Structure formats: structure tokens, C-alpha cells
Amino acid sequence: MYRRTLSALLPALLTLGAQATAVGAPTPADLRYGGANFNALAAESYKLAGLGGQFTDWLGAAYQKAGVPLAGGKTLLAGLDARRAALGAARGAEKDRLARETATWAHTFIKKVVPKFSLERGYEFASIPRTGERQCLLQSTIIAGLLQRAGLDAGLVMVWKSQSGQESNLGHVTSVLRLPGGAGDVEVDASEPDPTATHSGLLAWVGGGYRFVEAKFAPDSLITGYARSDGQGPMNGLVKPAALTFLSLNYVRSQFDYYRGERATGGVLGTGTGKATPAGLASSESFLRRALREEPANALAASVLGNVLRKQGRDAEARAQFRAAGRLYAAQGRTPAGVQASLSWAAGPS
Incomplete structure (x- = not known):
């Protein structure tokens, strides 16, 4: 009898569980450079390509040759850790300035050490040491990973409307830096010539699910709010940056x-x-x-x-x-x- 009762209730319980999961925001991807998740993504790519070695070794060597130092660090990890310490000690506007400076460095560094862009192959970590090619998802993952290692809140979002106004079926990905002072978000996109981008149509987790949103910009490419494309949300139509969660792992x-x-x-x-x-x-x-x-x-x-x-x-x-x-x-x-x-x-x- 109890088995029959449980069998009858199980679909409803599963539905309730799915609903509960849908309401809670997922944890944004921990992509810290050199961390377990970052290394696992790179290792899978290397395995699929039949390539030996580790991506972090390649990028560390590229840093020493690039002539784009961060915080005076002789190695990539030393530079990132020095910037993390500086950010930890900074306060107010100086902290936001250092955060933007770090994002500018990451943008410059990736474009310098991985000069070519390829839609066909550039999504694989293995394509960087093999052919010097990158693509939006890969470059954004690396930039977010570098920013996170430096102690900053950063992640990825999908893009459906570019800064030129061109719409697509989620045809692009960019990294986003959340300024530590709470002023808003800044897109950091190595597909663009300038360090900060202004793609207006994005997809991220808002209000209980992944949603199409439109970013609202202030001067200096600063995102101060997001409006849901379906018109739902708070009375004023804008969701604060802190209420938007970057893509999960x-x-x-x-x-x-x-x-x-x-x-x-x-x-x-x-x-x-x-x-x-x-x-x-x-x-x-x-x-x-x-x-x-x-x-x-x-x-x-x-x-x-x-x-x-x-x-x-x-x-x-x-x-x-x-x-x-x-x-x-x-x-x-x-x-x-x-x-x-x-x-x-x-x-x-x-």
C-alpha cells in the first residue's frame, strides 16, 4: 500500500522539486584561473584534441613573453595575486579604478597573446597553443578566470543584441565585471577593439530563470540596470545588477x-x-x-x-x-x- 501511495505521489514530488530548483538562482561559474573548474575545462579540450601538457603552463609562458605585465608581476600568477592584494587594500573609488584597470589589462593581454579569431576552432582551449586562435566563449572564460583570480566578481552572459544593434539567436558570449563598489557592471569583450563593450541584449539568470534582458548604460559603458525583454519584473522595469546572476558552470x-x-x-x-x-x-x-x-x-x-x-x-x-x-x-x-x-x-x- 505504501509503495503504491509513494508511486502515486512521486510525479508530484518531482514536479515540486523542479519548481523549487527553478526559483533558486544557480551559483555563478567559479572559473578562477588555475582553479579546479578552469583546469578541468582546459583538460577536456586538450584530451579531445589529443594534446599533451597544461593550458596554464602555456599561458604562463606567453605572459612572460608578451610584455603586458600586471602589477609588476614577473609571472602571471604573481601579477594576479599582487593585484588581488592591492584590491583587498583599496577602498571606494580607488577599488573600482583598480578593477577597471585589471579588466583593461586582461582584454589587452588576451588579444596580444592570442591574436587570431576563429569561429570554426577558437572555442577550444587546445586551439590557442596549436593555432593561436580564440572565440567569444573561450576568450570570455579566460578573462573571467583571470579577473576572478585577481579577487574580482566576474562571469559570463550570452549576447543576443550586439553593441551595433545586430540581433542574433544568442550568437555571442561576453565576460562581465561587477564593480566592487556596487555602481554596476562592465562588459569586457576581447572581440571588440575597446576594453569595455556595450552589448545591449543579454541572457543571464534573473527572477527565477534564465531570461533575455536589455542592459541600461550610463557613461563609461557602465550597466546600471537590466530590463527583462518580456516586460516582467519590478514596477520600474529595471533589475539592479546585483539581482542578475552570471551563467552557471x-x-x-x-x-x-x-x-x-x-x-x-x-x-x-x-x-x-x-x-x-x-x-x-x-x-x-x-x-x-x-x-x-x-x-x-x-x-x-x-x-x-x-x-x-x-x-x-x-x-x-x-x-x-x-x-x-x-x-x-x-x-x-x-x-x-x-x-x-x-x-x-x-x-x-x-
Whole structure:
């Protein structure tokens, strides 16, 4: 009897647990340079590429050759730890000034030691020592890691509207520095020539879930608030920076696997072959499903998995996948045009 009662209650209990999880903000990713999470992300990339050694050894050697010192440090770790001590001793406006100076240094340093940008390969840590290439997710992970090691509050957000006003389906990632004095946030994006960027459309955790938001800027590229794209939120429409949580470690991991699926050789974009191949699509599917296991709220991975299934001729599964992706976008407050087109196809005749 008790087993039957428990079996009947279990779905409801699981639903309540899921709801409770959805309300509590996830812990923003701890990406401290040289820390366990940072090293694990780099090690996985090296393993997939069949590359030996450690990324931190490569970046430490690059620092000594770059001529871009931080706080007089002879080594990268010495410079970061010296800046951490200086920030710990600083107060008020001086602390914010040092924080911005550190962000400017990180931006300059990464662009100097990793001069090339590659959408096809630059998401892998292994691409930096092999080809000197970076991409938005990787460079932002490293910058956030350096800032965190220096004792600063920094993390990652997705971007859906660039500083030029161009909209995308979460097509970019940037690191964000939260100023220690509480004045607001500053985007630090090595894809841009200036150290601070002004991408206005972002995605991060706000109000119980990942949400599309629009950043509100003051002078000096300072974000003083965020407005939810769905119009929900406080009465004045703005969420204070402190109420926005950067992407979790699960989301960051998921995004690395998303790019592996998107850019698989012969995969959904036909990378390296000019067209999709059965083996490439299978690789795309594998990485995208892994991305969704790591972060079920990754709407971008969910929608692109639908594209993979459609290219494989699995139309019924593709339609179901697009509908699942559509529910994620709707819950997060915005449905990009390409996803709307996929949903229209999914609603059509089988």
C-alpha cells in the first residue's frame, strides 16, 4: 500500500522539486584561473584534441613573453595575486579604478597573446597553443578566470543584441565585471577593439530563470540596470545588477559542448566539408544532447538539435524538438526569428 501511495505521489514530488530548483538562482561559474573548474575545462579540450601538457603552463609562458605585465608581476600568477592584494587594500573609488584597470589589462593581454579569431576552432582551449586562435566563449572564460583570480566578481552572459544593434539567436558570449563598489557592471569583450563593450541584449539568470534582458548604460559603458525583454519584473522595469546572476558552470560547460556540436566536421553547419555528412550530423547530435544534459535550459542547443534532426530526415523528432526549444525561449522571454520559422514548420502538416 505504501509503495503504491509513494508511486502515486512521486510525479508530484518531482514536479515540486523542479519548481523549487527553478526559483533558486544557480551559483555563478567559479572559473578562477588555475582553479579546479578552469583546469578541468582546459583538460577536456586538450584530451579531445589529443594534446599533451597544461593550458596554464602555456599561458604562463606567453605572459612572460608578451610584455603586458600586471602589477609588476614577473609571472602571471604573481601579477594576479599582487593585484588581488592591492584590491583587498583599496577602498571606494580607488577599488573600482583598480578593477577597471585589471579588466583593461586582461582584454589587452588576451588579444596580444592570442591574436587570431576563429569561429570554426577558437572555442577550444587546445586551439590557442596549436593555432593561436580564440572565440567569444573561450576568450570570455579566460578573462573571467583571470579577473576572478585577481579577487574580482566576474562571469559570463550570452549576447543576443550586439553593441551595433545586430540581433542574433544568442550568437555571442561576453565576460562581465561587477564593480566592487556596487555602481554596476562592465562588459569586457576581447572581440571588440575597446576594453569595455556595450552589448545591449543579454541572457543571464534573473527572477527565477534564465531570461533575455536589455542592459541600461550610463557613461563609461557602465550597466546600471537590466530590463527583462518580456516586460516582467519590478514596477520600474529595471533589475539592479546585483539581482542578475552570471551563467552557471553547467551552462558554461553546456555552451562548450554546444559549439562542439555546431562546428563538428561535416555536422549541422557542414564545417570543413562544405556540406553535412551522416557521421558529422551524428557527432553534432551527440554533443548537442550532451549540452542539454549539462544544462536543460540551453535554448540555443535545443533549437540547433532540432536542425540536426531535420537534416537527418527525422521529421517527427525534429518537430517535437523545435516545440521543446520554443517552450524554452518563451519562458526566457524572447523567440528569435529563426526559431519562429522552425516552429512554423513544426506546426505544419506531418
